[in-house]
Amino acid sequence: DAKTTQPTSMDCAEGRAANLPCNHSTISGNEYVYWYRQIHSQGPQYIIHGLKNNETNEMASLIITEDRKSSTLILPHATLRDTAVYYCIALTSYGKLTFGQGTILTVHP
Amino acid sequence: DSGVTQTPKHLITATGQRVTLRCSPRSGDLSVYWYQQSLDQGLQFLIQYYNGEERAKGNILERFSAQQFPDLHSELNLSSLELGDSALYFCASRAWGSFYGYTFGSGTRLTVV
Numbered sequence: 569d570a571k572t573t574q575p576t577s578m579d580c581a582e583g584r585a586a587n588l589p590c591n592h593s594t595i596s597g598n599e600y601v602y603w604y605r606q607i608h609s610q611g612p613q614y615i616i617h618g619l620k621n622n623e624t625n626e627m628a629s630l631i632i633t634e635d636r637k638s639s640t641l642i643l644p645h646a647t648l649r650d651t652a653v654y655y656c657i658a659l660t661s662y663g664k665l666t667f668g669q670g671t672i673l674t675v676h677p
Numbered sequence: 678d679s680g681v682t683q684t685p686k687h688l689i690t691a692t693g694q695r696v697t698l699r700c701s702p703r704s705g706d707l708s709v710y711w712y713q714q715s716l717d718q719g720l721q722f723l724i725q726y727y728n729g730e731e732r733a734k735g736n737i738l739e740r741f742s743a744q745q746f747p748d749l750h751s752e753l754n755l756s757s758l759e760l761g762d763s764a765l766y767f768c769a770s771r772a773w774g775s776f777y778g779y780t781f782g783s784g785t786r787l788t789v790v
Contacts, residue, residue, distance in 0.1 A: 602778055604778070606720075609765060609784070609786075610783060610784070611679065611681075611767050611769075611781030611782050611783050611784055612720065612767070612769075612779075612781050613781070614778040614779065614780070617778060659778075664710075664722060664725060664733050664735075665710070665722070665769070665778070665779050666722060667712075667719050667720040667722075668719070669719055670719075
């Protein structure tokens, strides 16, 4: 599975959009971009995934560049409960989920 | 409730002992994955089972073993426990080929004293 690179930490004000970047320059054509988050000591939670089109669900939006070498997870109106570690993972549909260090997102009042 | 059930939630035991962690996957999911998360390490993949058969192994110690039973629940056995085995242990399940990723349980916190 392709390696992903994320910033170690980010801050965001409550109510504002949180934009979390991820680089995956070696992603292959059959690898999806998945985003998970882990709120302190809880089990990781699936957020969203995409292949090449932008995706939106009730939690977030995922913007994938046309060359698929990077993506951005957008939390449109961050709340304090969105404070968590966010993981960007490149994964085939039959692949094994492997976590990196992720981005620690802190949402401030 | 994610649908993946892990028991017990907390476990405190002494060095040298043996414990069993249990995981019931989401209804219909045939794949079960075990992960370890200790304070100084991220989430480490341990082992995967699919419909009772071992499919992939990660950084699992020889003192650790797992199995998946016909009813699809899985058990992770940890023996000759050391202080460094203290960690959160997560189980996840997935429908084979599912595009919606893994569903994780709430974990078992193991403390070895």
